Amino acid sequence: MNELVPLLAGFSGVLDIWVLLAIFAGVLIGLVVGAMPGLGPLIGIVLLTPFAAALQPVTGMTLLIAVYVGGSSGGAVSAILLRIPGTPLAAATMLDGAPMAAKGEVGRALGLAVGASALGGLLGGLFLVALAPLLAEAALNFGPPEYFALCVLGLLSIAAVSFGSGVKGLIVGLVGFLLTSVGIDRFSGAERFTFGMDALLGGINLVPIVVGLFAVSEVLVQLGARAQTNSPITAARVSFAGLIEALGLGRTILRAGTIGTFMGALPGVGGAISSFVAYGVERTASRDTDSFGTGNPRGVIAAESANNACCGGTLVPSMALGIPGDGTSAILIGALILLGYYPGPNLFSDAPDVVGGIFAGYLLANIALLALGALLVPVLVRILRVPQSYLLPVVLLLAATGTYALQGAVFDLWVMMGFGLLGYGLRRGGFPLPPLVIGAILGPLCEENFRRSLLISGGDLGIFVERPISLAALILATGALAIIVMPTRWRARLTPSSAKGPK
Amino acid sequence: MTQQVETGSSPRGEGVVLAALSLLGVAVLAQIFFVMRPAGQASGDAFSNSGLFPGLVAAVLLLCVALRGLALIKEAGAQDPTELEALGPRIACLAVLAGFTLALPWLGYILTAFALTVAMLWLCGVRRLWPILALSTAAPLAIWGVFQHILNVILPFGRLWGALLG
Numbered sequence: 001m002n003e004l005v006p007l008l009a010g011f012s013g014v015l016d017i018w019v020l021l022a023i024f025a026g027v028l029i030g031l032v033v034g035a036m037p038g039l040g041p042l043i044g045i046v047l048l049t050p051f052a053a054a055l056q057p058v059t060g061m062t063l064l065i066a067v068y069v070g071g072s073s074g075g076a077v078s079a080i081l082l083r084i085p086g087t088p089l090a091a092a093t094m095l096d097g098a099p100m101a102a103k104g105e106v107g108r109a110l111g112l113a114v115g116a117s118a119l120g121g122l123l124g125g126l127f128l129v130a131l132a133p134l135l136a137e138a139a140l141n142f143g144p145p146e147y148f149a150l151c152v153l154g155l156l157s158i159a160a161v162s163f164g165s166g167v168k169g170l171i172v173g174l175v176g177f178l179l180t181s182v183g184i185d186r187f188s189g190a191e192r193f194t195f196g197m198d199a200l201l202g203g204i205n206l207v208p209i210v211v212g213l214f215a216v217s218e219v220l221v222q223l224g225a226r227a228q229t230n231s232p233i234t235a236a237r238v239s240f241a242g243l244i245e246a247l248g249l250g251r252t253i254l255r256a257g258t259i260g261t262f263m264g265a266l267p268g269v270g271g272a273i274s275s276f277v278a279y280g281v282e283r284t285a286s287r288d289t290d291s292f293g294t295g296n297p298r299g300v301i302a303a304e305s306a307n308n309a310c311c312g313g314t315l316v317p318s319m320a321l322g323i324p325g326d327g328t329s330a331i332l333i334g335a336l337i338l339l340g341y342y343p344g345p346n347l348f349s350d351a352p353d354v355v356g357g358i359f360a361g362y363l364l365a366n367i368a369l370l371a372l373g374a375l376l377v378p379v380l381v382r383i384l385r386v387p388q389s390y391l392l393p394v395v396l397l398l399a400a401t402g403t404y405a406l407q408g409a410v411f412d413l414w415v416m417m418g419f420g421l422l423g424y425g426l427r428r429g430g431f432p433l434p435p436l437v438i439g440a441i442l443g444p445l446c447e448e449n450f451r452r453s454l455l456i457s458g459g460d461l462g463i464f465v466e467r468p469i470s471l472a473a474l475i476l477a478t479g480a481l482a483i484i485v486m487p488t489r490w491r492a493r494l495t496p497s498s499a500k501g502p503k
Numbered sequence: 504m505t506q507q508v509e510t511g512s513s514p515r516g517e518g519v520v521l522a523a524l525s526l527l528g529v530a531v532l533a534q535i536f537f538v539m540r541p542a543g544q545a546s547g548d549a550f551s552n553s554g555l556f557p558g559l560v561a562a563v564l565l566l567c568v569a570l571r572g573l574a575l576i577k578e579a580g581a582q583d584p585t586e587l588e589a590l591g592p593r594i595a596c597l598a599v600l601a602g603f604t605l606a607l608p609w610l611g612y613i614l615t616a617f618a619l620t621v622a623m624l625w626l627c628g629v630r631r632l633w634p635i636l637a638l639s640t641a642a643p644l645a646i647w648g649v650f651q652h653i654l655n656v657i658l659p660f661g662r663l664w665g666a667l668l669g
Contacts, residue, residue: 185544
């Protein structure tokens, strides 16, 4: 707990004007991309990563985390107004939010969603501040076998909860692992898979990979598709009474927020599943179960609190262990690495100001969400009416500019295009994309600790089952593997139908 | 009134991806066995064996691809064939991006970004001149301004203009 003091000192760093501006800009951008079906917080973060890389570490990370917070909430706007969740995270919000809108309670539903999102996010933030340093302290005792086992568990868990076939998730994750083998081997200094190209000596940069996979492939998918989002509601504003009502339903927020946080901390579960679980628990706990799905305010609150609290939960293993819980946190880890900091237990002792700044930024982003969400909904309603045909060129231009600007390298643009094509192919083949990014983040950690373990044991694989934590992680990984090879129809019963999707 | 973008999978698409990934796995193993091993880079202990981890990953990848391929063969008969998407706009989009990438160092950011936005708006079905001109001018200038003046990131001016202007 000694680490907590410098961590709290880092909180003062967010009082910098640029950090505060980044929080407001991030939440604003997050709300916009979250509200627009087809974009979502992930693409917002992907597009802004090159911008963030040019900023101070705390400012850059706060910007991206604020996009995550705003985007997780923005999806509720289109879920309530259009019956289309802007992001899969808001699918559960739609169940009661859209019926409320149909009954003429648009403002109340939006107020509940914004209030619950902000409070759920704050709860997740408090858990993050309390739990991440404890986990980091415990992780200081982990050796290479434990880290290797946790990496294997992380990848297999994410593949296991991928939509459709788990084997597909694993395949994509393994491709991510392979990508990290390109470049100079950190142990022996040998060149691997560079084909004599100097540009590949340092490995493949993560930014062109994620920009291509998510942003360019999204443009390719949407090109020519007859996607149009015409809202029947042309004007709406957040009802202040709805906000107050959300604040009054503290027990629901506490229950759903706790579920969201803990499910977010589990690899691969993510906001969509946690919001459905919280919704289900709230429905079961209610005396009036029949009213759920017909416009019950508690349904909106449970779903929104859980999906925003999940952001905080996801950041716990990401920051403390360097092991991402989902695709979005994998990109956040990638951004932190780009800024020169490697997430993991040592980060808490080496750079507590940065960790504290990130935590404080996350908490402030949720407070900003309350204010901006309430004020900006009328603007979001207008933005929802902007045709996609004007949006796609700007997304592509931002993607290309950001990718080039990162290193001033034309080669990165070719990489981005290649991964755009790969992402499009994977999506058409029904493969999930996030495991690839998670594989690309976990790959170096996994290889390094695998080889270190073998060096310690003199090549004996028994080292992985001799230590209790590593053994426990490998037993859990075996369970995840069993789910992966389970027939698809059995797995489908384990996953909420609306939570499935490529993002 | 509202329609979500169709991102559903097709067995044919999955088959193509599986074939490509199996080639990737084979290529990695071939590189390890026929290039790295003769050079002494893929042998010895865990420290000196650079091919150990990627080799293992490639082998597991090939196993998973084979498993999924077998399942796909079983499932293919039971599934309705998914309508193939029109590839024309997607190929054109990639061609536009390739053009942007090739022209960027020569023509500079503003001009290539303008051309990319115009071409993409056209591909997206926008035919009205004023919106095309307005967005194609405003978006590149705004992005250039943010990078150049706020983030201090220099975007290329264009070798051609540099040569012409001496």
